[in-house]
Amino acid sequence: xxxxxxNLALAEASDPRRAYPAASVVDAVKVYGSGDACVRAxxxxxxxxxxxxxxxxxxxxxSGKSTLMHCLAGLDSLTSGSAYVGGTHLGSLDDRRLTxxxxxxxxxxxxxxxxxxxxxxxxxxxxxxxxxGRRPDPDWYDRIVEVTGLRARLGHRPSExxxxxxxxxxxxxxxxxxxxxxxxxxxxxNLDSRAGGDLLAFMRRAxxxxxxxxxxxxHDAKAAAATDRVVFLADGRVVDELPEPTTRRVLAxxxxxxx
Numbered sequence: 001x002x003x004x005x006x007n008l009a010l011a012e013a014s015d016p017r018r019a020y021p022a023a024s025v026v027d028a029v030k031v032y033g034s035g036d037a038c039v040r041a042x043x044x045x046x047x048x049x050x051x052x053x054x055x056x057x058x059x060x061x062x063s064g065k066s067t068l069m070h071c072l073a074g075l076d077s078l079t080s081g082s083a084y085v086g087g088t089h090l091g092s093l094d095d096r097r098l099t100x101x102x103x104x105x106x107x108x109x110x111x112x113x114x115x116x117x118x119x120x121x122x123x124x125x126x127x128x129x130x131x132x133g134r135r136p137d138p139d140w141y142d143r144i145v146e147v148t149g150l151r152a153r154l155g156h157r158p159s160e161x162x163x164x165x166x167x168x169x170x171x172x173x174x175x176x177x178x179x180x181x182x183x184x185x186x187x188x189x190n191l192d193s194r195a196g197g198d199l200l201a202f203m204r205r206a207x208x209x210x211x212x213x214x215x216x217x218x219h220d221a222k223a224a225a226a227t228d229r230v231v232f233l234a235d236g237r238v239v240d241e242l243p244e245p246t247t248r249r250v251l252a253x254x255x256x257x258x259x
Contacts, residue, residue: 020087021048022181022213023072028081030067030236041067042078043236049181054207054214056224058250059233060257065217066185068233072215073106073183074098086180103132107174107182111189113166115158121165122154125172136176143210144172148202164195171202175212182206184216188223200226221250232257 030042041064049055049072057065070076071083074090083090085105093101108114115124125144126136145151148168158166167187174182184203188196204226206212216227224230225247232240234257242253 020084022051022053022086023215024048024084025068025072025078026082026084028068028071028083029079030064030071030076031079040236042071042081044081045233045236045238047231047238049213049215051180051213052207052211053229054204054227055216056227056230056245057215057217057233058219058224058230058254059239060254063233063257064236065233067236069183069185069215069217073108074102103128104177105180107177107179109167109170109174109182109184109187111186113158113163113170113190115166115169117158120155120157121150121161121169124158124169125150125154125176128173128177132177134177137178140178141176144175147205147209148172162195164191164198167191167195167199168202171199171206175206175210179212181213181215184214186218187216188218188220196220196223221247221254224250 024047026046028042028045029040032039032041045064045068057068059065067076071078074083074085078091085101088101090098116127119127126141129136145154148171150165150168150172153161153165158169161169167190171187188199191199200223203214203216207214216223218224225245227245228243230242230245230250230253231238232242232253239257240253242249
């Protein structure tokens with residue numbers, strides 16, 4: 001045990017980011033508007049998202065779940081409180097450094113696939129690296145293509161792909177730069193049950209086999225059951241957590257929240 005702890009300490013010393021959660025917020029407040037039109041989307045939220053874990057964020061409509069994810073990912077800024085990716089305080093970054101952090105350290109999967117129609121699947125996958133003037137690691141790229149089952153479709157443009165294939169391209173794009181954390185906003189929302197199940201299986205494997213960290217906003221209890229932990233929001237606050245979720249347990253919790 002002592003040797004294992006020493007090895008962990010050495011690993012954290014060699015890569016200080018290992019000592020921190022993949023993403024976190026402390027006393028996060030987000031207010032939109034003012035006066036009578038003021039909306040308090042986040043109301044003092046503090047929560048960590050562990051490295052190498054698959055976490056779902058759930059809650060009734062208007063609970064603040066998408067706002068929380070956008071602030072964690074640096075797509076929106078907090079009114080007060082702090083948001084971190086690893087040990088980096090997002091509020092301390094100027095626009096240029098924040099853009100670089102999102103490009104180099106974060107992956108995104110959205111409900112809308114956000115693929116460029118003029119590019120092939122292969123070009124869409126490697127687009128973030130191309131914009132950064134980098135090339136993909138050939139072995140890593142090959143593993144991603146194999147796991148997503150896209151090898152025969154790499155030369156096709158989005159219009160020539162099914163919805164499930166397009167979302168797998170988007171998932172591969174999120175992974176290709178080896179990000180510290182992937183944020184997924186309702187990634188199965190535009191997919192049928194089979195394609196959604198395939199995507200969740202891929203995300204699950206990315207966590208289990210590749211050590212990826214994924215934070216997913218979803219309203220789907222079946223999708224949440226594929227994760228390691230569910231964080232529940234209501235009225236802009238964290239109101240519950242559920243480790244090792246099942247569909248039945250998630251539905252029971254959401255029923256109590258009035259989803």
